Amino acid sequence: MRQSDHRPSAAALAQAALRRERPSRTDLLSVLSWPDAELLELVAAVGRVRRRFFGDRVKLNYLVNLKSGLCPEDCTYCSQRLGSDADIVSYSWLGTEETRRAAASGVEGGASRVCLVASGRGPTDRDIDRLTPAIARIKEEHPGVDVCACLGLLSSGQPERLRDAGVDAYNHNLNTSGERYADICSTHGFADRVATVQRAAQAGLSPCSGLIAGMGEGDDDLVDALEELRELDPDSVPVNFLIPFDGTPLAGHWELTPQRCLRVLAAARLVFPDVEVRLAGGREIHLRSLQPLALHLANSIFLGDYLTSEGGPGAADLETVRDAGFRVQGADEPSLPAHRLDLVRPRRRGAGTDRPPNA
Template identity: 45%
Template structure:
């Protein structure tokens, strides 16, 4: 039995891997990558079988953000030529939900730029969410920035199932990425979502000049936060942002990162998110031996691949899309 299967069996027996073991995953020799992904799949298979959860983003408000996040084309310090617009109307949100439903997307993610939503924006989102839930019944994830308690309660009561607020990087590296809010601001937002009964979704962006230890720390922080869903983004450096030209990733390393997050968070939804097409490239399919979830369609200000290509990839792998009906049943069962 190779070292990766031994480590997988340790996880399957209910033990946590230690720091040196986590680092060893990121330092796995490239020639052993298939062994590592096979071991990751044994963990993934225990909890998710060959099912894949599909998610779709609606960029409900773009640009105009006062924050100074170094990776983001929508930030106040970005000169990237992106579309900027205020909150879209309800019809646009409903149209996006219909498209998601037509593609059998399990979770529709409503994302808005900015430090946090105004009360007027919350009312607008709440109104749309109620109609989407009544019409389609799909899961709704909201990603609107820092929340006030009363806003979190409104979202929950409207039917928002999940709230996303990424930690993005390690606590140690946070001030290198942004200074307009703290790491604790992000953690507290995730905790607030949990407090009001929304499923906590929080993830990372890998490739922002962090160390391997930082990546391990991110995985462990999300374990401590008990995030149900963990989107793993890989930096797609955008011209006009402070991280313009940064290109530290390669497909093999991205696979090791996904494996790490599965080993550290064995029971959680691990989602291959932004940057998968440009960083994993032809090795995208292998990522699903560790992850069990992907975004379909475009991201916030960058393009994804065609949804037909994603479905073709899943078919070629012999994986199955988790149907909306199954997600409803799981939600009813408290999963």
């Protein structure tokens, strides 16, 4: 396809993002259908946006799986779902010392954010109580390191309890567009997810919400999801690529290519020019040898393993960062640009806490 009036230039898209202008739906659809032969041009142009707001920094995040399997929800993409036959290890809550040790190994590897994740519909107040000592130990031993919780749907008052326990951020992904959410889950709705992200933000937790690509969605669905995420104004946006686990309804659903993944990341960066875009689950198996190119679009990655699947060795992740010409972000460095922190801090204080965020 020749450059024509049907498609904006990569340079024009990047210039608009540098001005933090919202891309049009037509622009995003153009990015998602960008020709493979011209993909390097798109990555180079959008990479300027990533460099402008995040320099040469790559934030490392480390995931601690607090509770695995036995989930009552039926999300079709998840190996822990109700009725899953996936070959995974199931266990109840890790103890305080186990959680502390796991977090420490991630921080020693260079992570500046520890993500505490538990399967289930959502936490009980007792669950939050049992997690509180571990959060305190992590914060005591690793000053400056963020703690992000991902525990499912939150009820009234729970975000405030997590905040008071020392949690800095809360992750709850929208995963797909509202219009097709019922295609991937029947035990809760899209509005439930939106409400949880909003509750977390209102309580002063840094909101983290993203999507999963490769679940059979079309370009319009991806654009819808990105635009709905933007309405939530998250501080970080994880972009996951479906791992089609055996034993789940999406088993064998291999539709992504490395080039498709790069286009999805480019679209996410254009929608979120000054927000942390995280290269998350599935990057190793779908991007393969193009992972270094993806770092020119995303400024954050998970280090090591995920929930029920193995990632690459931590040393290999660090090597990829260096080989791509980037460096690991220190725990004392802010994750967001100064102008965005100026907007975030008052919002956090207005939520009822004077504790400045480790954004």
